[in-house]
Amino acid sequence: MSDGMRELLLCPPDYYGIEYEINPWMSVARGAQAAVAQRQWKQLHATLSELHCEVHLIPPQPRLPDMVFTANAGLTVGRKFIPSNFRHKERAGEQLFFSNWMEERGYEVHWLPDNLYFEGEGDALFGGDALFCGYKFRSDIQSHRALADMLGCLAISVELVDPRFYHLDTCFCPLPDGGAFWFPSAFDEYGQRAIREHVTDLIDVLPEESMHFSCNAVIIERDIVLPEGAPKLVTQLQDRGYRCHELPMSEFIKAGGACKCLTMFMPQREKC
Amino acid sequence: MSSETIELRGHIIDSLILPKVLDQILTSGGNFKITEINIGRKRADQSFARIEVSAETGEALDGLILRLRQQGAEVVERANAQVASAPADGVFPSDFYVTTNQQTFVRLDGKEIEVSPAMINSAIALDRKKGTARAVKFFDVNKGDEIVIGHQGVRVVPVQRATTHTDLFQFINTTVDADEPKSAIIRGIGDELRRAREANGKIAIVAGPAIVRTGAGQHLIRLIEAGYVDRLFAGNLFAAYDVERALFGTSLGANPELAVARGGHENHLRAINMIREAGGISSAVHQKILTGGILHACVRHEVDIVLTGGIRDEGPIPGVTTDVIEAQKVMRTKLAGVTHIILLATLQHSLAIASMLAPDVKTVCVDIDPPAVERAIEHQPLQSIGLVTDVEPFLRELVDCLTDSRVRD
Numbered sequence: 001m002s003d004g005m006r007e008l009l010l011c012p013p014d015y016y017g018i019e020y021e022i023n024p025w026m027s028v029a030r031g032a033q034a035a036v037a038q039r040q041w042k043q044l045h046a047t048l049s050e051l052h053c054e055v056h057l058i059p060p061q062p063r064l065p066d067m068v069f070t071a072n073a074g075l076t077v078g079r080k081f082i083p084s085n086f087r088h089k090e091r092a093g094e095q096l097f098f099s100n101w102m103e104e105r106g107y108e109v110h111w112l113p114d115n116l117y118f119e120g121e122g123d124a125l126f127g128g129d130a131l132f133c134g135y136k137f138r139s140d141i142q143s144h145r146a147l148a149d150m151l152g153c154l155a156i157s158v159e160l161v162d163p164r165f166y167h168l169d170t171c172f173c174p175l176p177d178g179g180a181f182w183f184p185s186a187f188d189e190y191g192q193r194a195i196r197e198h199v200t201d202l203i204d205v206l207p208e209e210s211m212h213f214s215c216n217a218v219i220i221e222r223d224i225v226l227p228e229g230a231p232k233l234v235t236q237l238q239d240r241g242y243r244c245h246e247l248p249m250s251e252f253i254k255a256g257g258a259c260k261c262l263t264m265f266m267p268q269r270e271k272c
Numbered sequence: 273m274s275s276e277t278i279e280l281r282g283h284i285i286d287s288l289i290l291p292k293v294l295d296q297i298l299t300s301g302g303n304f305k306i307t308e309i310n311i312g313r314k315r316a317d318q319s320f321a322r323i324e325v326s327a328e329t330g331e332a333l334d335g336l337i338l339r340l341r342q343q344g345a346e347v348v349e350r351a352n353a354q355v356a357s358a359p360a361d362g363v364f365p366s367d368f369y370v371t372t373n374q375q376t377f378v379r380l381d382g383k384e385i386e387v388s389p390a391m392i393n394s395a396i397a398l399d400r401k402k403g404t405a406r407a408v409k410f411f412d413v414n415k416g417d418e419i420v421i422g423h424q425g426v427r428v429v430p431v432q433r434a435t436t437h438t439d440l441f442q443f444i445n446t447t448v449d450a451d452e453p454k455s456a457i458i459r460g461i462g463d464e465l466r467r468a469r470e471a472n473g474k475i476a477i478v479a480g481p482a483i484v485r486t487g488a489g490q491h492l493i494r495l496i497e498a499g500y501v502d503r504l505f506a507g508n509l510f511a512a513y514d515v516e517r518a519l520f521g522t523s524l525g526a527n528p529e530l531a532v533a534r535g536g537h538e539n540h541l542r543a544i545n546m547i548r549e550a551g552g553i554s555s556a557v558h559q560k561i562l563t564g565g566i567l568h569a570c571v572r573h574e575v576d577i578v579l580t581g582g583i584r585d586e587g588p589i590p591g592v593t594t595d596v597i598e599a600q601k602v603m604r605t606k607l608a609g610v611t612h613i614i615l616l617a618t619l620q621h622s623l624a625i626a627s628m629l630a631p632d633v634k635t636v637c638v639d640i641d642p643p644a645v646e647r648a649i650e651h652q653p654l655q656s657i658g659l660v661t662d663v664e665p666f667l668r669e670l671v672d673c674l675t676d677s678r679v680r681d
Contacts, residue, residue, distance in 0.1 A: 141343060144283075
């Protein structure tokens with residue numbers, strides 16, 4: 001990385017498709033259109049590349065269609081990479097490809113105990129001075145404690161209650177100025193209170209806009225790359241001085257993912 | 273009541289996991305006690321809490337613990353109780369666990385079992401097949417029975433102080449001395465008995481001979497007639513005094529209404545003889561030989577009479593259990609289901625009964641002798657009231673307030 005350029009990890013959607021159903025969005029019967037998915041992913045790749053980012057690509061693997069969602073590879077802080085322990089066996093095969101790839105690039109791989117489920121940046125996002133961690137559907141709350149130990153950071157654990165928003169990054173997106181946009185009803189009452197106590201400027205995303213995976217956005221300084229379909233949110237973000245890049249994400253939303261799910265930061269933070 | 277100890281670690285304060293877990297326990301109808309807590313000092317420091325969680329039943333607790341595990345709670349493994357075989361009939365293994373009268377649980381094969389009944393100064397016998405734990409006396413134990421030894425895996429749950437201040441027993445919870453006012457307390461006891469009767473509670477009286485000798489029998493009869501007595505525990509002497517008074521107007525030769533008595537101890541023995549001849553108290557009532565007195569009122573109002581004997585007894589009157597081991601068994605059986613007990617002017621029977629009471633039985637003890645009151649209620653913390661007074665004014669005032677419509681609420 002040079003002169004503040006963000007490094008990102010993406011995975012081409014060569015083997016992407018709906019081959020199983022592990023969240024309410026997925027339907028094998030409906031499937032995803034491969035050509036459209038390719039086009040949408042390339043557009044994301046191009047947009048991020050233009051935003052002063054160095055985009056790395058990990059080779060996709062056959063029979064691992066969700067490897068395209070690199071946010072779930074793990075969590076990177078500085079030169080530490082903490083690989084995920086996937087809850088569903090369908091995705092467990094991705095773990096070694098990601099950890100080997102990161103190790104080959106000189107990252108120190110720190111493993112969580114293998115009895116603790118954790119799905120990487122999908123459930124762990126830095127906001128302000130805290131690491132916000134989602135739990136219940138995919139990650140275990142016990143993994144948050146282990147993360148906090150490994151990283152020496154404050155981990156705020158928040159319970160997810162709506163199965164459509166099964167990862168934290170589907171309903172919560174921290175902004176660099178300390179604020180965040182989120183879909184509150186994806187969290188239980190205590191999770192909502194914990195977020196409100198730690199995040200000063202919160203933008204509530206409308207239910208209809210959150211259904212377009214609007215919270216699943218990649219933030220690069222003042223640029224926000226997010227799925228199209230959230231005009232009100234875009235206006236609110238623009239009012240705060242952010243540039244919004246709205247992309248079609250229909251084929252990935254069919255699998256329960258969008259811009260952020262397709263992207264992992266290397267690292268998300270230099271240090272806690 | 274079943275319980276487990278859980279531990280929470282991590283940023284449980286900032287994440288509001290601690291309040292969430294405590295709320296979940298309470299909204300599930302459970303209870304908690306935080307036995308240890310360490311709050312992190314610096315921002316990234318993690319916190320720790322050890323919490324004892326309890327619920328009404330084992331199933332309710334299992335369900336609750338399952339939900340708490342999702343919040344990161346870890347269950348602290350508890351050790352099972354240790355057991356040894358009884359070496360002979362009527363002999364416990366050395367180092368056997370001695371019970372209190374508090375609610376007690378033993379852990380067997382990872383599960384807690386409540387010891388039944390809650391009985392002081394007993395051992396605990398386990399039946400693995402039935403999954404039960406019994407408080408047993410020496411005479412209950414057979415060679416080879418599994419008896420709990422040591423303290424490991426045994427948990428005692430003391431009676432908790434009520435969170436409201438409306439419970440007379442918890443509010444007073446002491447002995448009212450001879451020189452202190454008693455009327456308000458006696459009225460309070462009356463209200464408690466009225467509520468007990470309305471709630472289908474069981475009221476037992478433990479009666480000493482002084483009731484008859486002081487002339488307080490008439491008040492006890494009114495109490496029985498008003499339906500406030502379900503069981504009467506007494507000794508042979510009480511019964512003999514009562515029938516003597518009913519048959520001859522005296523008790524041990526003395527007539528409370530006359531300064532000078534006629535007949536002396538003769539009446540006492542003649543009265544016993546008449547009841548023996550009639551075949552017992554109940555028969556004497558049915559044959560109209562016995563037409564008055566406390567026991568007569570009990571027979572007429574179907575109050576269970578439990579009579580037990582002593583070394584100095586004359587007779588005994590038929591129906592008195594004279595074998596002490598047998599008497600303990602009968603008393604224990606007859607105490608089952610009793611919710612309120614009034615110990616009146618008898619040290620010997622009060623102490624015997626007190627040693628058999630479950631900790632939640634509301635207990636009133638009335639005696640003229642302060643140490644007798646103290647000793648009788650010492651094992652019923654938060655559930656007892658002691659009154660140092662002559663039994664006659666106590667009973668008179670209690671019955672007056674229970675039968676006077678002006679003070680009814």
